[in-house]
Amino acid sequence: MSFDPILSNLRKHIALSPAEETYFVSLLKPKRFQKKEFILKEGQVCKHINFVNSGLLRAFYLNQENKESTIMFAISDWWVTDMHCFLEEKPAMLNIQSVSESEVLQLSKIDLDHLYIEIPKFERFFRILMQNAYVREQLRVIQNLSLSAEERYHNFLAKYPQIGSQVTQKQIASYLGITPEFLSVIRGQK
Amino acid sequence: MSFDPILSNLRKHIALSPAEETYFVSLLKPKRFQKKEFILKEGQVCKHINFVNSGLLRAFYLNQENKESTIMFAISDWWVTDMHCFLEEKPAMLNIQSVSESEVLQLSKIDLDHLYIEIPKFERFFRILMQNAYVREQLRVIQNLSLSAEERYHNFLAKYPQIGSQVTQKQIASYLGITPEFLSVIRGQK
DNA sequence: CGTCTATTTGAATGTACTCAAAAGCGGTGG
DNA sequence: CCACCGCTTTTGAGTACATTCAAATAGACG
Numbered sequence: 001m002s003f004d005p006i007l008s009n010l011r012k013h014i015a016l017s018p019a020e021e022t023y024f025v026s027l028l029k030p031k032r033f034q035k036k037e038f039i040l041k042e043g044q045v046c047k048h049i050n051f052v053n054s055g056l057l058r059a060f061y062l063n064q065e066n067k068e069s070t071i072m073f074a075i076s077d078w079w080v081t082d083m084h085c086f087l088e089e090k091p092a093m094l095n096i097q098s099v100s101e102s103e104v105l106q107l108s109k110i111d112l113d114h115l116y117i118e119i120p121k122f123e124r125f126f127r128i129l130m131q132n133a134y135v136r137e138q139l140r141v142i143q144n145l146s147l148s149a150e151e152r153y154h155n156f157l158a159k160y161p162q163i164g165s166q167v168t169q170k171q172i173a174s175y176l177g178i179t180p181e182f183l184s185v186i187r188g189q190k
Numbered sequence: 191m192s193f194d195p196i197l198s199n200l201r202k203h204i205a206l207s208p209a210e211e212t213y214f215v216s217l218l219k220p221k222r223f224q225k226k227e228f229i230l231k232e233g234q235v236c237k238h239i240n241f242v243n244s245g246l247l248r249a250f251y252l253n254q255e256n257k258e259s260t261i262m263f264a265i266s267d268w269w270v271t272d273m274h275c276f277l278e279e280k281p282a283m284l285n286i287q288s289v290s291e292s293e294v295l296q297l298s299k300i301d302l303d304h305l306y307i308e309i310p311k312f313e314r315f316f317r318i319l320m321q322n323a324y325v326r327e328q329l330r331v332i333q334n335l336s337l338s339a340e341e342r343y344h345n346f347l348a349k350y351p352q353i354g355s356q357v358t359q360k361q362i363a364s365y366l367g368i369t370p371e372f373l374s375v376i377r378g379q380k
Numbered sequence: 381c382g383t384c385t386a387t388t389t390g391a392a393t394g395t396a397c398t399c400a401a402a403a404g405c406g407g408t409g410g
Numbered sequence: 411c412c413a414c415c416g417c418t419t420t421t422g423a424g425t426a427c428a429t430t431c432a433a434a435t436a437g438a439c440g
Contacts, residue, residue, distance in 0.1 A: 372428055
């Protein structure tokens with residue numbers, strides 16, 4: 001499995017020496033997941049943050065009535081985990097499942113904590129990663145509050161065309177916070 | 191204006207020397223805002239991140255139809271800005287207004303960028319701040335997707351009792367994504 | 381005290397949901 | 411290769427949740 005994508009992901013924000021890159025890469029656990037396989041299940045302690053090398057993952061929440069809410073889709077070059085549970089080393093609230101066959105590089109909480117000490121540049125890297133994640137989630141809150149279901153759907157397709165074509169409408173509906181039946185109605189009206 | 195609150199806020203995550211504390215404090219611009227005064231208006235370039243020393247601020251978004259959506263309330267010991275526009279030094283999407291008379295410490299983007307270089311511990315501090323902000327926003331997304339308006343209202347009151355008592359129902363409604371009329375109905379049914 | 385805004389109440393409406401049934405589609409095994 | 415199974419998507423009828431609009435009441439503030 002190639003480490004080029006993750007190294008160029010790092011290079012967007014920090015510069016590492018070859019030795020540092022080697023050390024970082026040594027901490028990564030490559031994993032391959034089949035379609036529908038779970039990277040993380042609710043209740044498991046979330047030990048890793050995952051970098052998607054190829055494929056597509058989906059993180060979702062199940063409420064008391066077993067209704068799914070899709071929290072995020074993660075395509076190549078994205079980082080994904082149940083951040084709250086990863087940071088606190090608590091049982092996960094979220095499920096993370098492979099949508100299509102995927103290659104993932106996993107970094108454990110312990111190794112990341114070492115990394116922050118050994119190579120403080122990683123503090124910067126993850127600061128920027130977290131900043132961007134925060135801005136993205138806040139924008140999603142704004143859109144959920146201020147846009148109609150139909151506007152949210154068209155926004156989603158415009159923003160993530162690659163994802164829109166790979167996932168089911170049921171999954172898109174659960175990302176938008178509507179039922180699949182209603183999404184079908186929205187799509188019907190041209 | 192006292193710098194004790196902001197220094198103890200820093201000490202939650204990093205340890206600074208007295209000289210570093212002095213340097214940090216020298217970068218802060220203390221400001222006092224009257225009730226209803228704007229810290230930031232949509233369209234202005236957002237130059238500062240704001241630490242709330244006392245009082246209460248509200249960040250909100252106005253959509254095309256001039257409907258308000260409250261993005262966050264910031265009480266004492268919270269940091270608030272239009273993060274996206276602060277980072278990119280672009281015109282703000284958000285308005286930030288003082289709910290009650292407030293004392294704020296402002297740190298400019300330029301000074302923060304210097305701070306990251308001079309005292310890399312600030313990378314860690316803001317990494318943790320951003321992590322927490324991300325987790326909070328993601329939790330809000332989950333709740334917006336999976337809970338009813340009534341559940342969201344009771345959650346809000348339980349989580350932020352101090353805020354609930356200081357802001358109008360109209361503002362709470364705009365935080366929850368419902369109309370003030372409907373919030374009034376929810377409150378009526380005991 | 382008067383004015384302005386927030387809150388409540390109610391009627392009419394619209395948006396989105398539930399339930400059910402039919403149609404479509406993809407994969408599997410005979 | 412086709413038939414079947416399970417899941418997704420569509421369609422529709424009935425319903426529930428939440429909005430709009432309007433008017434009355436209550437509160438806050440100069």
